[in-house]
Amino acid sequence: MRKFDFEKLNKKQEKNGLPLFANPRNIAAGSIRQLDPKITASRKLDCFVFEILTDLGQKTxxxxxxxxxxxxxxxxxxxxxxxxxxxxxxxxxxxxxxxxxxxxxxxxxxxxxxxxxxxxxxxxxxxxxxxxxxxxFQAEQATTKIKDIILQVGRTGTITPVAILEPVMVMGSKVSRATLHNEDEIKRLDARIGDTVIVQKSGDVIPDIVKVIKELRTGKEKKFKMPNKCPVCGGEIKREKGGVAWRCLNKNCFAKNYQKLVYFASKKCFDIEHLGPKIIEQLIQSGLIKDGADIFSLTAGDLEPLERFAEKSANNLAESIKNSKKIILPCLITALSIPGVGEETAQDIAKFLKKQGVKTIDDLIKKGPEISKEEWQNIPNIGPVVAMSLFSWFKDKENILFLKKLKENGVKIEEEKIPQGKLPFLGLTFIFTGEMKNLTRQEAKEKVRLLGGNVSESISRKTNYLVVGENPGEKLAQAKKLKIKTISEQEFFDLLT
Ligand SMILES: [Zn+2]
CATH class of the missing domain: 3.30.1490.70 (Dna Ligase; domain 1)
Structure with missing residues (x-):
């Protein structure tokens, strides 16, 4: 997309009171994914062609x-x-x-x-x-100091060293952490606590350290040593064969379980409203849940005794847990936290599994362990490492038991609904507050998504509509403050038709 067309499009968005696009790259990607070709055509995309797949005698x-x-x-x-x-x-x-x-x-x-x-x-x-x-080309860089190096344990047990920095501005935002990726990267950079370093942001949220300025060393810098135990649970850690990452092997590692559960409940996976990181921590510590499947057996009565849980919030959470029991296959696969399988890969895997006739969790329990390494690797975009990871995941009896437990607790795979036809809500973000008379929250959200819109949980300037039901919460006041348009349930219905 040309700079000129980009600016013109944003001016139009502004005039119509619609959100502005961040950059041409985002619009281009979003426009190609449109289901309505007319919208794609209206975006004035252009391209250079680089490759011929047919052999036309080209040698170079x-x-x-x-x-x-x-x-x-x-x-x-x-x-x-x-x-x-x-x-x-x-x-x-x-x-x-x-x-x-x-x-x-x-x-x-x-x-x-x-x-x-x-x-x-x-x-x-x-x-x-x-x-x-x-x-x-060079991304924007800045110079700062490493105050400390800490270790983070991810949901698959990967231990990632992170540098704590003296805060510094990079590309317009304040940065206080940089990833050091792994042990080898620390060695390659020879990064030490107290070092002056150049940090760089290149699209990712967490910046990288590109260089240590060794000339500025005082001799007081401290070398970092990888511990031989998990920094959170004290469990055994092991460096992957042929890989660079250390992983905590303890199946009951608190850090792993916690991260896994936060991911499990997140938008990409089961999308359980009201179940944020703090509540998950509380639920683990009180012994109410050990894994994702346990979430689905929670009742309002289990939640009420917890600290900071009023009757209303307990009911709300119990209700949204109930509403999240139906899940589409790609999200279910993402939720399993199989090492190397993110939401994109999960899409490819789901497509493959559907072709194999997988429609229910029972199908997955039966079919999953029968798939060979070669078959996994034949799925587009899956290499040997992820294929191996999938193969061993489905061969592990504990994982199969986990799938069974999900099913027993009422989780069901549902058919994917694909937005079709005109998408009048495209680019619009809706938020709901209060109770609706004719629809559940879940049904209302689905309607928005099917018409191409987004549903968000917290009010921001990007919100287009706040739909106000009975007994609205704080969101109404926030929306008024930010001058966000509020509409009633009836007005929402009018938009739908
Ligand atoms: Zn651990």
Missing amino acids: HQEVHKILKDLGFKTDPETKLAKNLEEVEAFHQYQEKKRNMAPFWYDGIVVVVNDVNLEKQAGVVGKSPRWMRAYK
Whole structure:
């Protein structure tokens, strides 16, 4: 998308009181995913074509560009044949300098092997061809000091070292932590507590440390040593074979269980409203839940005795737990916290499982362990490591018992509903407060999603409508403060039709 079209579109959004887009990349990605081609067409997307899959006799990548151009496709006029890495470097620097003048935004160059035969030999790992590399421009950097290095234990037991920094501004936001990824990365950087470092943000939320400025060392810096036990539970830890990560092996590690449960209840997975990290911690500590399946056996009566739980909030939580028992297959797979399987991979796995006839949890219990490593690996975007991880997950009896427990506690896989036709709520965010007379909260949310809209839980400037039912909560006052449009249940129905 050209800068000009991007600015024009945002002006239009502003005029119509709609939320602004953050950058052309977001719009482009969002526009391609539209189900209504008219909306996609209205976004003025453009593209350069880079590759031919058919053999038209091309021997080099340069020829690919030429053939495409002769065929009438738009090709990138800014390409250059580099004879060595110095020339690649020079081209990179040249492009970085001139990028502000270009009619569209770009964040780097792509270096391609200029020999079709070598391309074939090099092959592809996962989604990335070995003969093609993105070479990005510098992201914004800042200099600060490492105050401490702490360890975080993730839901699959991965132990990640994190640097605690003296707060510093990077790309407009205050940064006080940077990931050090793993033990090898600390060694590679030779990062020590007390070191002055350069941090860089490159799209991710948590920035990276790119360099230690060793000239500024005073001699008081402390080397970091990886412990030989889990920093949270004291359990045995092990470095993955062939990998870089240390993992806590204790199945009952509090940190692992806690992170897993927070993830399990999150939007990507079971989407259980009112069940945030603090309540999960409380539920584990009081012994009410040990795993995700336990959540579904909780009743309002179990919750009420807990600290800070009034009758109303206990009822609300019990109600939303009940409403979350139906789940679509990709979300269920995401919720299982299988190492290496995130929400995107779960989509591919769900597609595959559906083709295998998996419709219920019973089907999954039966079919899952029968799938071979090779079959897992044949799923698009799944490499040998994730295939192995899936294979061993389904071979582990405890995991199968967990699936059984989910089923016994009332969890059911439901058919995915796909938004279709016109999507009048596209780009709009709704929030609900109070009780509705004719719909449950869950049904109302589903209606919004089916019309292409989003449902959020907390009021922000991005909220478009607050739907107000009976006995509304604090959200109503917040909405008024932020001048968010509020509508009644009836007005909400009018929007639906
Ligand atoms: Zn542990």
